[in-house]
Amino acid sequence: MLTDLLGFPPQVLFGQLLLGLINGAFYAVLSLGLAVIFGLLNIVNFAHGALYMLGAFTAWGLAQFLGLNYWVALFAAPVIVGAFGMGLERFLLRRLAGVDHLYGLLLTFGLALVIEGVFIKLFGASGQPYPTPAALTGGINLGFMFLPWYRGWVVVASLIACGATWYIFERTKLGAYLRAGTENPKLLQAFGVNVPLLTTLAYGYGVGLAAFAGVLAAPITQVSPLMGSNLIIVVFAVVVIGGMGSIMGAVVTGLAMGLIEGLTKVFWPEASATVIFLVMAIVLVLRPAGLFGRVA
Amino acid sequence: MKTLKTLALGASALAMASAASAEISDGKVKIGLLTDMSGTYSDLAGPGAVAAAEMAIEDAGAMAAGMPVELVTADHQNKADIAANKAREWGEAEQVDAFAELVTTSTAMAVYEIAKQQNKVVLVSGAASSPLTNDACIPSGIHYTYSTTALANGTGKAVVAEGGDSWYFLTADYAFGQALEADVTKVVEAAGGQVLGSIRHPFPASDFSSFVLQAQGSGAKVIGLANAGADTTNAIKAANEFGLVAGGQSIAALLMFITDVHALGLETAQGIQLTTGFYWDMDDETRAWSERFMERTGKMPSMVQAGVYSSVAFYLKAIEATGSDDTDTVMEWMRDRPIDDFFAKGGTIRSDGRMVHDMYLARVKSPGESSGPWDYYEILRTIPGEEAYGTLEDSTCPTK
CATH class of the missing domain: 3.40.50.2300 (Response regulator)
Structure with a gap:
């Protein structure tokens, strides 16, 4: 047995693979949002981590100030944060249409710093606790590990979000417009389609996905202003590996990188923060457009 | 040439003036x-x-x-x-x-x-x-x-004395985590306890589930958290979520600040023993x-x-x-x-x-025991300075 050779019992390996899949689900939802935004707006959205954090904080705020529970927040927070995102797109990002990518990157990076700074000032870096919803507390003993119900739910919810996104983009008329908008916005506009509105909606949707992931993460980690910045760099690596702008690529790569990271945490824990970047470097050398990207 | 001389004179006059004015360098x-x-x-x-x-x-x-x-x-x-x-x-x-x-x-x-x-x-x-x-x-x-020595002599010793004689560490992978792990290991082994292993996790780490699962699999009675701040609070949350405590293992948060307890909330933090150098309500x-x-x-x-x-x-x-x-x-x-x-x-x-x-061994109160925000610690015992920090003879400082 391979696992015996490496000195780890299979139970440990199964457990880690499952956990890797759970983390991969987060990477998938976040990188999916990035891919949607990059695909349609050509913007490298460095504010994604901050918007993910905003999603978690919105859930916390809804519970704290309005007494609304997790299930409401799971729908309300992405809508609220998505609307905020559309405001950002309409009033800030739109002004950068047609200029170099670098400007969008700088603007969104600056926005992320401002948003995080404001939240650190308001709530401190240690963050706030958010309880696991009552229906999902506890867990099940799978024999090789104890799986908290909540973590299982995270995978299910993420896959639903990814599936829904894929369906919208690949199988609906709206999705067809969106894809056409990336290929040739001028021509699409000539057909009477409101392309600026489409762009705003797409950004709002990408941001909503980030906020959705934030709500999913809230009961697991401390709801902290820094939760996004700890994650976002890894997510960017995932998007680069998958290929910028590829929806399917983002999802598959997200899950795969979760698994690879999970295994590294067993065999060489110190390197677990680095392994994804190693994969990124290798992929960039062998396939500069990413695993699923098309060469421009 | 003349200007140069004037400058030199001026400079030396200034130098003398400042030397004479006070023992305080630069006047502040x-x-x-x-x-x-x-x-x-x-x-x-x-x-x-x-x-x-x-x-x-x-x-x-x-x-x-x-x-x-x-x-x-x-x-x-x-x-x-x-x-x-x-x-x-x-x-x-x-x-x-x-x-x-x-x-x-x-x-x-x-x-x-x-x-x-x-x-x-x-x-x-x-x-x-x-x-x-x-x-x-x-x-x-x-x-x-x-210091990490005081934390080891405080929390580490107390946990071993209560029967926690086999340990597994989750250690932040930098100088502090390693020093804390080393100091607690010394205390545990000196008391006849055993360290079964440790994981060095990246600092800061966002997800602790994998590390908690490995600690769970180690079979150690005590999982020692040799980390701080958000790493500690996230590790404790993951340990609770994955049923580590429910499964009979206990967590020793080797460094925990009152701000961490505040962030976690008493519901999650209650019962944790910690060593502190100060508590506001003494x-x-x-x-x-x-x-x-x-x-x-x-x-x-x-x-x-x-x-x-x-x-x-x-x-x-x-x-x-x-x-x-x-x-x-x-x-x-x-x-x-x-x-x-x-x-x-x-x-x-x-x-x-x-x-x-003097240092203090404290236990985090349950929500029922606490009268409100910041009423978090029950001081179990005062650890005299010498016991917490060891003696000067133990120090390996070359200039002591």
Whole structure:
């Protein structure tokens, strides 16, 4: 047995693979949002981590100030944060249409710093606790590990979000417009389609996905202003590996990188923060457009 | 040629004037506070540490030995290179006389190097690692608030005494985590306990489920968390979620601050034993100072923040008494006298730089026992300074 050779019992390996899949689900939802935004707006959205954090904080705020529970927040927070995102797109990002990518990157990076700074000032870096919803507390003993119900739910919810996104983009008329908008916005506009509105909606949707992931993460980690910045760099690596702008690529790569990271945490824990970047470097050398990207 | 001569004359006159004026270099006392202003440790140190230093300076009337006292601060972002560059710049160009706070061991170590070259006083409050008063010690460095040795002798010993004789560590993979793991391992093994293994996790880590699962699989009775701040709170949350405690294992949070307990909430944190150098609700003096701190910052002080106040106040007292900000003079005065304030009763500074004072073993209250926000600790026992920090003979500091 391979696992015996490496000195780890299979139970440990199964457990880690499952956990890797759970983390991969987060990477998938976040990188999916990035891919949607990059695909349609050509913007490298460095504010994604901050918007993910905003999603978690919105859930916390809804519970704290309005007494609304997790299930409401799971729908309300992405809508609220998505609307905020559309405001950002309409009033800030739109002004950068047609200029170099670098400007969008700088603007969104600056926005992320401002948003995080404001939240650190308001709530401190240690963050706030958010309880696991009552229906999902506890867990099940799978024999090789104890799986908290909540973590299982995270995978299910993420896959639903990814599936829904894929369906919208690949199988609906709206999705067809969106894809056409990336290929040739001028021509699409000539057909009477409101392309600026489409762009705003797409950004709002990408941001909503980030906020959705934030709500999913809230009961697991401390709801902290820094939760996004700890994650976002890894997510960017995932998007680069998958290929910028590829929806399917983002999802598959997200899950795969979760698994690879999970295994590294067993065999060489110190390197677990680095392994994804190693994969990124290798992929960039062998396939500069990413695993699923098309060469421009 | 004439201008050159005039310049030279002027310069030497200036030099003589400044030498004659006072023992205080450049006519003022300048303290440079380096801390984490926005990262993981900004709640336990950060802006609160700055506020504490400001309070100490204000309480001294912003004067020491008739000279104005000034505070400069910077965010070292928990990065050693930033801390070192800032300290060098302050020491060379801005005549900073002492460096204060320095949460995160690597930044304290880096500033120690600079302070050694420039012969400046260092008042370390936030960093924990015991090497600061052992192999890495410098003659002008004071390790003030707590140390990994004290944490090991406090929480570590208490847990072993309660039957926790097999351990597994989740260790933050940098100098502090490693020092804490090493110090606790010593205590556990000396008491006849056993360390079954450890995981070095990246710092900071966002997801602890994998590490918790491995700790669970180790079969150890005690899972020791050799990390701090958000890493500790996230590890505790994951341990609860994955049923580690329900499965009969216990968690030893080897370093936990009151700000961490506040962030976790008592529901999750209740029952955790921890070692602290300060708790606001001990006596009238601690309450009086902490209420003032609360008014200013909206939070109760962590031990690091209270330590910053105490160390800066003691340093200014030394300057006031000696009439000099010369490093050697001030250090000698401080080593010769006990510190007696709300923070440290009868604390003494040893020749290896260790400030020895009583520590406290505390247990986090349950929500039912707590009367409200910040009423978090029940003090189980006072750990006498010598027991917490060991003796000077144990220190491996070459200049002790």
